[in-house]
Amino acid sequence: MKFDVLADMEYTAQSQGTLILCIHALRTPNQTVINETFTVEPYIKAEELVSANGENRLVRLEVTEPGELKLQYRATIDNCYKLIDMSAAEEVPIHKLSPDILPYLNPSRYCQSDKLFRLAHNMFGYIESPFEKVTTLVNWIYNNVQYLSGSTNSETSAYDTVTEQAGVCRDFAHLGIALCRALTIPARYFTGYAYKLVPADFHACFEAYIGGEWILFDATKLAPLNSLIKIATGRDAADAAIANIFGDFIFNSMRVSCELADDNYKPYYYTPRKQEGLSYI
Structure with missing residues (x-):
């Protein structure tokens, strides 16, 4: 597109x-x-x-x-983008992760996965499939955190978002990343341009490393996943300001x-389903 x-x-x-x-x-x-x-x-x-x-x-x-x-x-x-069948996707063991993936397992400035370890495992640790874990936590964020413009600032972290249960796309992404890392799933921040985002702005979501692929997730569900234009990735917003x-x-x-750019094509609103993921390379 x-x-x-x-x-x-x-x-x-x-x-x-x-x-x-x-x-x-x-x-x-x-x-x-x-x-x-x-x-x-x-x-x-x-x-x-x-x-x-x-x-x-x-x-x-x-x-x-x-x-x-x-x-x-x-x-x-x-x-x-490409669609990937995630029904048989397994968590990649830590000892098999390449060195460039390992930093996305660690806590970072805005994604204190160490502080959210117990919450993540109590709520999502019972789920065996790593892809189902992430889709479940994304849906939990969407249903339990209010998207509220002006409710946060440049110092707001994932831990703050859990407490306040309100935020903007940046905060939704940080919380998703922190919960993934707490579950030993590498995750990274994604910022880009977004089609049909209202109001128009830069948009933030995240990618989780599952089955050897970076899979895209957006807990805000405000824009079509398959129409995001990537600007940058990083450990959190500090790396992609x-x-x-x-x-x-x-x-x-x-x-x-x-x-x-082509008025004859209309992107559909893609949301990851139980056995299907969207990968942006």
Whole structure:
């Protein structure tokens, strides 16, 4: 499927400083960036950086003078997902996990899986199938945590979300990741552009490593899983922040959009069923 995505962001620089943005669509074997443009007004040289393991594409901007700053990203993306029969999927033993998967078993800043160990095992530990465990906990989050804009902040963690039982997509993703890791299922944060998300914004969900595949899950159920455009993955939101700011900057506004490039095709709302998973590569 082809999608047109955009992100407009405006800042006021009060002093010299550096902006590091993560808004470019990721290039993967199954996600092709057909065309893209990134502009800055007034003009500032943009340096593109790719993380060591290729989890995100960063743009670094060195702001030398105070003033208004307008950033604009436009791209046409062709992405592809595959359906996987998970009926016979088994949990991959820890001793067989590759080194690049192991970090996604550990607690992280926003995903304190160690604090949620007892809760996770009391509620979901009895389920034998790892895929069924994750779909069950995703449904539990959806049914028990209220999606409430403005209810959390940049310091809210998965443990806080369990306590408050409210949050936004970022918090739903962190809680899903923490519960998976507490159940010894590797899980990682996923951020991207989302078709039909209301209101339009960057979206967060997560991937769980099951049966040797990264399977996509979204506890908010706000957008079609098969129409997400991947920007970045990481241990949690700290690894995939849309903007890291070094200096005195004021954030003024943001506009995000993800629309079909082909009006003749309408994505269906895919939700993982009992024996079927969706993998994004």
